[in-house]
Amino acid sequence: MKSTSTKKKIFSALFDKHYKRLFNYAFKVVNDKDIASGLVQETFIKLWETIENIKNDERAIESYLITVLKNKIIDNHRKNKTQEKHYDLYKLNAEFSVDIDNKWELEKKIDGIYNALHPKTSEIFKLSRTKGLTYSEIAALKNISVKTVEVHISKALKAFKKGLKDYL
Amino acid sequence: MKDNIVEDAEIWAYVSKTADKPILSKIETWKNASDFNKQRFNTIAKLYETTAENPYTESINVEDEKAKFFETVAPAVKKSNRLQKYFKYAAAVVLFISIAGIAYQSFSNNTVAIATNFREEKKVELPDGSTVWLNAGSSISYKKDEPRIIQLTGEAFFEVAKDKAHPFTVETPDHVIVKALGTSFNVKAYPENSYLETTLLTGKVEVTSGNYFDEKIIMLPNDNIKILKADGIPVKSTIQNKKAVLMWRENKIRFKNMAFRDIADDLNNQLNIKLVFKNTTIAESRFTAVFDKSTTAEDILEVLQDTKNFTYKLNPETNEWMIK
Numbered sequence: 001m002k003s004t005s006t007k008k009k010i011f012s013a014l015f016d017k018h019y020k021r022l023f024n025y026a027f028k029v030v031n032d033k034d035i036a037s038g039l040v041q042e043t044f045i046k047l048w049e050t051i052e053n054i055k056n057d058e059r060a061i062e063s064y065l066i067t068v069l070k071n072k073i074i075d076n077h078r079k080n081k082t083q084e085k086h087y088d089l090y091k092l093n094a095e096f097s098v099d100i101d102n103k104w105e106l107e108k109k110i111d112g113i114y115n116a117l118h119p120k121t122s123e124i125f126k127l128s129r130t131k132g133l134t135y136s137e138i139a140a141l142k143n144i145s146v147k148t149v150e151v152h153i154s155k156a157l158k159a160f161k162k163g164l165k166d167y168l
Numbered sequence: 169m170k171d172n173i174v175e176d177a178e179i180w181a182y183v184s185k186t187a188d189k190p191i192l193s194k195i196e197t198w199k200n201a202s203d204f205n206k207q208r209f210n211t212i213a214k215l216y217e218t219t220a221e222n223p224y225t226e227s228i229n230v231e232d233e234k235a236k237f238f239e240t241v242a243p244a245v246k247k248s249n250r251l252q253k254y255f256k257y258a259a260a261v262v263l264f265i266s267i268a269g270i271a272y273q274s275f276s277n278n279t280v281a282i283a284t285n286f287r288e289e290k291k292v293e294l295p296d297g298s299t300v301w302l303n304a305g306s307s308i309s310y311k312k313d314e315p316r317i318i319q320l321t322g323e324a325f326f327e328v329a330k331d332k333a334h335p336f337t338v339e340t341p342d343h344v345i346v347k348a349l350g351t352s353f354n355v356k357a358y359p360e361n362s363y364l365e366t367t368l369l370t371g372k373v374e375v376t377s378g379n380y381f382d383e384k385i386i387m388l389p390n391d392n393i394k395i396l397k398a399d400g401i402p403v404k405s406t407i408q409n410k411k412a413v414l415m416w417r418e419n420k421i422r423f424k425n426m427a428f429r430d431i432a433d434d435l436n437n438q439l440n441i442k443l444v445f446k447n448t449t450i451a452e453s454r455f456t457a458v459f460d461k462s463t464t465a466e467d468i469l470e471v472l473q474d475t476k477n478f479t480y481k482l483n484p485e486t487n488e489w490m491i492k
Contacts, residue, residue, distance in 0.1 A: 004242050015234045023228060041237055045386055048241045130221050134186040150177040157176040160215050168214045
């Protein structure tokens with residue numbers, strides 16, 4: 001049994017490392033900020049209760065977190081669905097389960113592509129995608145030419161088209 | 169860029185709505201010029217959708233979430249200041265006087281015990297400011313110098329006064345311990361029942377058990393933990409209807425998809441109605457029903473008989489109802 005303060009340190013690092021991605025994933029499926037953050041909280045609580053029984057290995061812990069969260073998302077979904085009285089709950093749950101597996105894969109792929117890009121390209125693409133800046137705004141911000149911005153964007157698009165070809 | 173060649177970056181500018189006028193009109197005419205163009209356009213449009221980020225990624229604060237988490241799994245013990253303490257003791261004195269009216273003392277002079285009769289429920293204020301509702305055929309006891317350590321037999325609902333320095337604990341005869349900080353929860357632990365059950369309505373509690381399992385279970389609002397005495401494995405589920413859990417406080421007895429055998433235990437515990445099954449199939453069949461606690465045995469059995477096929481007969485000597 002680890003002491004609480006050691007455990008706290010371990011969990012603090014786990015939060016820094018995994019929280020955002022787990023939250024994004026849950027959010028993509030449940031589409032509600034409070035439900036998503038609640039499910040991620042419960043997932044970490046579950047890990048806190050059982051961490052002594054899990055192999056002390058980063059990948060084992062990561063896959064444990066993903067599996068627990070996935071099950072929590074499915075439980076949450078099932079709970080909502082039983083209230084709706086669907087004609088074929090089993091089928092619906094099975095489809096849902098495949099769908100959320102795909103979402104997780106997609107989430108991982110997108111992360112992977114961002115990481116594989118040159119940091120500058122990744123940064124410029126994010127300014128366009130998430131901040132919605134125009135090419136000339138990005139050019140002014142980064143003190144580069146519009147042409148260079150376009151080159152970075154094209155590179156990023158190429159990588160995404162290749163990496164996500166199964167999803168496009 | 170040449171007019172007749174379209175770059176991916178231009179299509180991207182168009183779909184991300186950041187394109188200037190010349191690109192805008194260029195893409196407009198280009199995208200419907202051929203099927204090939206249309207397909208290329210759709211790929212980029214889809215890529216735009218797929219890479220959409222969650223709108224809350226920026227607003228969610230990992231440190232806040234971390235703090236919330238630690239507060240749940242490893243709550244900090246805060247020292248209460250002097251003034252608060254003074255008020256707490258002042259309140260304790262007043263409440264001790266008011267409690268004296270309903271409490272009778274047993275075991276030793278140091279222990280306070282409060283019990284309910286069959287078909288009855290009772291609301292009790294504890295010396296620390298917490299409130300307890302006792303269901304029929306139940307009792308609680310505590311030591312005067314430890315008013316936040318409660319022994320419970322039967323069923324009770326607790327609304328715990330906040331005092332982080334002194335956790336509020338409820339212990340059942342089987343040594344299942346529910347420990348709370350500031351919260352409201354229901355514990356059902358009649359010795360005759362085949363299971364123990366606790367439901368958390370607000371706040372957080374921790375459930376441990378010397379007899380049944382080693383781990384500490386942390387409960388969140390609307391969690392229900394049921395422990396079958398036979399195997400001692402705690403099963404966690406989520407309740408859908410808070411009101412139903414506490415219906416017993418309104419002089420009702422409620423069964424939801426419950427085996428007749430377990431219903432019989434509740435009838436015995438709470439209404440002093442004794443059922444004996446002569447047929448195991450009927451003992452396992454399930455019912456959902458709500459009755460007033462004042463309902464007679466005969467009326468209850470008559471209602472249950474509407475949905476399942478069984479007969480009942482009173483043995484006047486033992487005062488037991490035979491179910492076949």
